[in-house]
Amino acid sequence: QSALTQPPSASGSPGQSVTISCTGTSSDVGGYNYVSWYQQHPGKAPKVIIYEVSKRPSGVPDRFSGSKSGNTASLTVSGLQAEDEADYYCSSYAGSNNPVLFGGGTKLTVL
Amino acid sequence: QITLKESGPTLVKPTQTLTLTCTFSGFSLSTNGMGVGWIRQPPGKALEWLALIYWDDDKRYSPSLKSRLTITKDTSKNQVVLTVTNMDPVDTATYYCAHTEYYSGAYCFDYWGQGTLVTVSS
Numbered sequence: 001q002s003a004l005t006q007p008p009s010a011s012g013s014p015g016q017s018v019t020i021s022c023t024g025t026s027s028d029v030g031g032y033n034y035v036s037w038y039q040q041h042p043g044k045a046p047k048v049i050i051y052e053v054s055k056r057p058s059g060v061p062d063r064f065s066g067s068k069s070g071n072t073a074s075l076t077v078s079g080l081q082a083e084d085e086a087d088y089y090c091s092s093y094a095g096s097n098n099p100v101l102f103g104g105g106t107k108l109t110v111l
Numbered sequence: 112q113i114t115l116k117e118s119g120p121t122l123v124k125p126t127q128t129l130t131l132t133c134t135f136s137g138f139s140l141s142t143n144g145m146g147v148g149w150i151r152q153p154p155g156k157a158l159e160w161l162a163l164i165y166w167d168d169d170k171r172y173s174p175s176l177k178s179r180l181t182i183t184k185d186t187s188k189n190q191v192v193l194t195v196t197n198m199d200p201v202d203t204a205t206y207y208c209a210h211t212e213y214y215s216g217a218y219c220f221d222y223w224g225q226g227t228l229v230t231v232s233s
Contacts, residue, residue, distance in 0.1 A: 003157065036219040038158070045207060045226055046150075046158065051219035089158050093218040099171050100148065100160035100218055 004029065004090055004103035011109040012080045020106045022073040022090030028101050030071035034093035037066055037075045040105075041086045050075060077108070085110045113137035115147070115208050115224035122230050129195040129229060133208030137222075140166050140186050144214040147191040149182065151204040152226075159204075164191060165213060200231045 005023040012018035022029065022037075029035055035053045038046035048057055050066035053073065063078045073092070077084055090103040119131035131149070138145055148163040162182040163171040172180050181194045191208060205228045209220035 034218045036216075038220075045223040046220075047223070048216075048219055048221050051216040051221075055216070057216075057221060091158075091160070091218070096171070098174050099163060100150075102150075102158045102160060105157045 004092060004101055006088075006090060006103040006106045008104070009107045009109065011111055012077075013111045014080050014082065016080050017076060017078045018080060018108065020075045020077075020088055020090075020108070022075070022092075022103050024071050024073075024092055024094075024101070026071060028071075028092040028094035029068065029073050031095075032093045033068070035066065035068060035073040036091045037064075037073075038089045038091070039084075039086045040089065046089060080110050082110050084108060113210055113222040115210060115222060117206060117208050117224045117227040119206075119227060119229065121228060122232065123198050124233050125199055125231060127198050129193075129198050129202070131193045131195075131206055131208075131227065131229075133191040133193070133224060135189050135191070135208075135210065138210065139189070140164075140184050140191070142166055144212050146211040146213055147184070148209050148211055148220055149191075149193045150207045150209060150220070151202075152207070153201075153204040156204075161195075161206075162193060163211070198231045202229070203231045204229060 037050035040046040054066040094101040115135040146165040149161040205226040207226045210222040
């Protein structure tokens with residue numbers, strides 16, 4: 001099964017909002033509400049920032065929000081800050097035989 | 112507090128079998144709902160999920176690598192072991208283990224190890 005599709009890059013100025021998309025199919029993103037988003041800074045392990053489409057783990061700022069429409073999930077970062085510059089990965093449940101499918105990642109640059 | 116740490120060889124030769132151990136604390140894999148997964152990331156590339164094992168010994172594997180992967184758990188030692196057979200240079204990557212909870216944030220990895228870089232070269 002192919003990886004979920006994310007734009008390779010995104011950017012925004014401090015204070016602005018940016019949205020990153022994650023496109024799959026009805027067999028993964030569109031079929032289940034198990035979409036997660038991870039933030040990864042260079043040389044560090046990924047950190048979950050959104051799970052089950054729109055839930056935020058404790059400690060994650062509410063500047064990060066998630067949503068889903070059809071086969072596409074989205075991560076919105078509002079009020080961009082310099083520390084938001086990182087790689088972002090989406091993942092989705094894709095059935096019992098392939099429970100975790102990652103996207104190709106998006107490099108977010110804060111201008 | 113949940114922590115995980117990967118250990119294993121940093122260099123393996125092509126065709127060899129890689130054995131990685133994830134040693135964790137702060138939870139038990141005998142507790143209902145707990146799980147540990149393995150994810151890898153080639154240098155400069157995206158994350159790739161490899162395998163997952165749950166408290167009830169339910170095991171799941173990436174379809175593209177299933178024939179080469181084996182995941183096991185040792186509940187008494189708080190360890191999960193991943194073996195990858197027939198290693199190839201394209202398997203060079205940082206290998207992460209991570210915690211998941213089936214009944215809360217299913218299929219989401221909420222705690223990660225620091226990762227271990229494995230290089231495949233003769």
